[in-house]
Structure formats: structure tokens, C-alpha cells
């Protein structure tokens with residue numbers, strides 16, 4: 112599977128993409144069949160898998176179980192190098208560009224590189240940019256970094272452009288899982304218009320209109336975690 116090629120293709124055809132984020136810590140393996148059914152009924156185009164504290168063996172088993180009944184590309188969205196599974200299709204190889212903590216800028220990546228070399232995972236270099244969202248999020252707490260101010264569109268843009276210049280293939284504007292406020296639409300618009308690579312937006316999007324608004328502002332791929340976690344019928348058109 113050429114995950115990045117498919118993202119570029121979708122972008123060139125103006126087809127919007129949607130990832131459901133699954134946190135292995137919050138999943139009961141016994142209930143996985145029902146969850147997969149709901150994923151298959153949803154408009155999701157990708158599955159992202161990651162969380163703050165994930166056990167490797169659970170991750171492998173979870174991915175293998177998902178693959179039995181679901182054809183969506185499975186992309187790791189790791190919080191640290193322990194969250195690598197060779198059973199996934201690809202990995203967002205993240206660098207937390209908004210922060211100034213060397214661990215999340217390069218040290219974790221150095222630890223992960225030899226592990227990734229042993230897998231067939233598609234490595235997708237991603238500039239990960241945390242935006243302030245009303246209260247402290249897990250990313251902020253775990254990474255011990257400050258997010259970019261919601262009002263500071265210039266800084267968000269310069270950070271995204273620096274990521275592109277460094278060779279990142281994607282930019283991810285992140286408000287943080289369960290964020291009070293999602294990424295400001297004006298920021299999405301400015302960043303998307305001034306970078307040449309696809310833009311992922313996620314964090315704190317809790318209604319279908321919120322997804323549409325992010326698309327209209329210029330997001331190529333929207334990530335939904337908490338809203339689907341809380342209600343697997345979230346994407347039902349009747350809602």
C-alpha cells in the first residue's frame with residue numbers, strides 16, 4: 112500500500128480523507144468485532160493507532176485482529192518508540208516541531224530508526240504542530256512542551272513551512288486529544304494555502320459540521336478520536 116501516494120492523489124482530486132484514531136489502551140479486545148463493524152460503516156479512509164502508554168503485545172494483537180475484518184490502511188501514530196508494530200501498514204514519523212524538547216524533536220526518532228529499519232512499514236515523515244486549545248492536553252503534559260498560541264498564525268505557518276523545508280511529507284496541526292477547542296479555521300486556511308504538502312488536522316472535533324469546517328478551511332485529512340470513542344454511531348447520517 113502506497114499510503115502517502117494515495118494521500119497525494121486524494122489531494123490532487125480534492126477528495127477529503129478521514130482517519131479514526133484508536134487508542135489501544137481504551138479498547139477491549141473482546142469487543143473488537145463490533146468496533147470494526149462500526150469502522151467499516153463509517154466514512155473513514157484511514158485508521159490511526161496510538162496513545163500515551165501502549166503495551167506492544169496488545170498493539171500487535173489489536174492490529175492483527177483489525178486486519179482480519181477491515182481493509183483500511185493502518186497507520187501508527189506513536190507517542191514514543193515503544194509503539195511500533197510491524198503489522199501496521201505505515202507510521203507517521205513525527206517530530207514535535209512546535210516544542211523545544213529534544214526528546215520529541217529527534218531523540219525518540221534516533222531510537223526508533225533501527226527498529227523501523229527491520230520492518231516493512233511505510234515511513235511518513237510528519238511535522239507535528241501542537242496548537243493551544245483551551246486547557247492542557249496529554250501531548251503537552253507528556254512531551255513537556257508549550258503549544259503555539261491559537262492567535263499566532265504566523266508562528267504556526269512558519270513552523271509548518273520549516274517542517275516542509277526539512278523534508279516533512281505531511282504537516283499535522285494538533286489541538287490535542289479531547290481538546291476544548293479545535294484548531295482555529297483561519298490557521299488551517301493560512302497554513303494549507305502556504306505549504307505544498309498535505310495537511311492533517313485533529314483534536315477536539317466533536318461534530319460532523321466540525322469535520323466539514325476543517326475540510327472547507329483546507330484540511331486534507333481530519334482525525335477523529337474521542338468523538339468516535341464516546342459514540343461509535345458518531346458518523347451515522349441520521350444523527
Ligand code: 1GP
Nearest residue numbers: 288289313314315336337
Ligand atoms: C488526537 O487529533 C487526534 O491526536 C484526535 O483528537 O480525540 O479530540 O478527536 P480527538
